[in-house]
Amino acid sequence: MSIPIIELEHVSLGWRGKTALRDVSLQFHQGGLYAIVGPNGAGKSTLLKALTTEIAPLQGQVRLGFNLQKDLAFLPQQADMDRSFPITVYDLVAMGAWPRIGAWRKVDSAEHKRIQHALEKVGLSGFAARRIHTLSGGQFQRALFARMILQEAGVILLDEPFAAVDSDTTQALLALILEWHEQGRTVIAVLHEMEMVQKHFPQCVLLGGQLIAQGLSTEILTPENLHLARHLCAGDF
Numbered sequence: 001m002s003i004p005i006i007e008l009e010h011v012s013l014g015w016r017g018k019t020a021l022r023d024v025s026l027q028f029h030q031g032g033l034y035a036i037v038g039p040n041g042a043g044k045s046t047l048l049k050a051l052t053t054e055i056a057p058l059q060g061q062v063r064l065g066f067n068l069q070k071d072l073a074f075l076p077q078q079a080d081m082d083r084s085f086p087i088t089v090y091d092l093v094a095m096g097a098w099p100r101i102g103a104w105r106k107v108d109s110a111e112h113k114r115i116q117h118a119l120e121k122v123g124l125s126g127f128a129a130r131r132i133h134t135l136s137g138g139q140f141q142r143a144l145f146a147r148m149i150l151q152e153a154g155v156i157l158l159d160e161p162f163a164a165v166d167s168d169t170t171q172a173l174l175a176l177i178l179e180w181h182e183q184g185r186t187v188i189a190v191l192h193e194m195e196m197v198q199k200h201f202p203q204c205v206l207l208g209g210q211l212i213a214q215g216l217s218t219e220i221l222t223p224e225n226l227h228l229a230r231h232l233c234a235g236d237f
């Protein structure tokens with residue numbers, strides 16, 4: 001875990017000229033399993049959007065040591081996703097292969113097998129022909145994880161992957177995240193589930209409109225640090 005794959009140097013981020021996250025310097029290392037935590041409005045999603053380059057820093061530098069097109073998988077918050085378009089679960093999952101096979105090319109039999117395997121893995125074997133707007137929130141999240149299986153990205157960014165999913169789905173998706181980590185991928189997830197962070201996410205970044213602490217989850221999630229984060233951005237976890 002020694003090569004920094006993402007580096008932020010004195011980065012400030014914001015929206016319409018208003019700063020949401022001030023002067024953050026930190027590194028994410030290749031193969032690390034990171035949780036980003038903090039109260040509502042702390043700047044967690046804003047940070048992820050800077051890592052995808054959806055937003056540019058107001059100040060400072062973000063350095064990415066991977067290929068954005070081929071090696072990044074990003075799961076936005078479900079609330080930010082439009083799923084009214086009439087595609088099937090199969091097509092959604094197949095999109096994960098696009099960086100490899102090219103958009104709109106028909107999948108070959110090897111890709112077809114991989115799609116079926118991914119659907120099995122997330123417990124959606126019988127759902128291939130379903131239109132995505134007919135899925136529950138948890139089923140849709142499972143389908144998005146199946147798409148990420150197809151992507152085979154080295155860097156995986158997840159924004160609140162367990163929001164609005166039941167405990168069975170949470171366990172299934174957590175198992176996949178842990179598997180990706182074991183395979184040596186870098187996983188960075190915005191999470192509100194503090195017990196899960198303490199138990200399963202070795203590394204943690206605590207935000208509160210600025211960087212409050214970064215390091216081992218077991219060490220930095222102290223009552224004092226959590227209080228400071230709450231105090232600085234007047235939000236709740």
Ligand SMILES: Nc1ncnc2c1ncn2[C@@H]1O[C@H](COP(=O)(O)OP(=O)(O)OP(=O)(O)O)[C@@H](O)[C@H]1O
Pocket residue numbers: 015016020038039040041042043044045046047
């Ligand atoms: N698209 C946007 N346009 C304008 N302001 C935004 C936008 N997205 C976020 N903000 C503002 O940036 C600040 C940080 O928001 P962000 O969504 O990053 O917080 P968060 O830590 O992810 O919170 P939550 O846990 O509630 O999702 C907030 O003040 C928010 O209002």
